[in-house]
Amino acid sequence: MPHRNAPLTETGRLRLARCVVEDGWPLRRAAERFQVSPTTAQRWADRYRALGEAGMADHSSRPHRSPRRTPTRTERRIIKVRLARRWGPARIAHLLGLVPSTVHRVLVRYRLARLTHLDRATGRVIRRYEWDRPGELVHVDIKKLGNIPDGGGHKTLGRQAGRKNRKNAGYSYVHTAVDDHSRLAYSEIHPDEKKETATAFWTRAHAFFTSVGITVERVLTDNGACYKSHTWRDALADAGITHKRTRPYRPQTNGKVERLNRTLLDEWAYAKPYRSEQERRDAFPTWLHTYNHHRGHTALKGQPPASRVPNLSGQYT
Template sequence: MDLQLPGTEGWTVLAGRNGSGKSSVLQVLTLALSRLAHLDRATGRVIRRYERDWPGELVHVDIKKLGNIPDGGGHKVLGRAAGRRNRTNAGYSYLHTAVDDHSRLAYSKIHADEKKETATAFWQRAHAFFAQAGIAVERVLTDNGSCYRSRDWRDALAAAGIVHKRTRPYRPQTNGKVERFNRTLLDEWAYPRPYRSETERREAFPPWLHSYNHHRGHTALKGKPPASRVPNLTGQYT
């Protein structure tokens, strides 16, 4: 549904009916329209934002599939036509990511697939990362991907006493913290500059992730980085 603000005559009519000035009507309608961003497009229901009370209470886990950059660069370097030709057989990368709900602290690694063995091994390393930071993980939230429905995944979480929760089907916003992280890494790491190879892009990932965790201000954290909520995070001030 497309909503449009009325013209000058419309403002006058609305203001007259409401007994208010045109500027007041504009403020009310602008605020109402901005709230559409908080609606679930599929149902029209309000998306309820939440934040867990302490680190480890809930960790969001997800996999982001990215097309690899061929040697010589893609369309940003070569132009669209040449970049498309050079793209053949470049393959894909899979970013496995775990984000703590309370602190937004992220652990993320690039892998060649999203198989159950890869996802499970990733989680075991992520769990160790959070433990080293002093975070005791209680629950993990994932989508319904096959790797997260595997016995390997189930057993790894059960052995650590971690509860596994799944998102509702076709509702990725339920896993919103890691989905938001994925959008940030696309904007700030994956696509902001014309890399000339996949190797070059991958080499830029660890420094970017360090900056995200230790230095980059987060609006949900009042402009502070995730490290501000994780006192035991190593390398916090480097």
């Protein structure tokens, strides 16, 4: 395929070259006829004399020699450190006495996966997946948050005063369920993560998904005590739902809800200096509605989760 700025296609180059080489046209006349410079006409004529029709194809613009390219021995050292320690360009550069941009170019040249795409424990590329329809898999998890004392924490009062005010504030537990296909989320804030609380949360989450036309088939959780309980097991079994658990120490298996936890921390929990825990909790329903109905999701090509759930009410409110 010719370069998008090339004045001639391969056919046009061949016609120009034949006019010069075979028909004896002067270079300037051929250049004017094909609306190119005499230098360009000379180049294609010379290539035709040397290579024939094959010379009309685009050649690589890569230089024959690269005297300033990073030596092969150095490249091998960079790759060895990356594979063994799974470090980024800055740390590798410091260890080897190089510039981070040089290390980055080498990693890109050899198409080594980004660290965010790797399982840090094994070094293997994480396989991304998405179930075909809503309800085939729902991710469930709990996020523990320190409560904000009345009057505000360190973001409002400063670090020293906030630390004093922080005593005995306690913790909150955000229970969340996320549909794998649509990323539609249901979430509640509770004072604990006991089996009774987790099971009651799931009962309401299940009712929510059912109300929008999603039939839950499988639920994926970590290995927390509440999810190993008979109470949790019986609740899923009674609804005909298969329970799956992640492998120990592999939170990325439940990555979609883990990613949502990061999002709610950045965009809700720590998004502003709240004056009390109640103020933060009061803001949560509005944030969750925005996430489901209006916030564009990169995995959904910029569309909100509601775009994949036709039966979801209040989509544009």
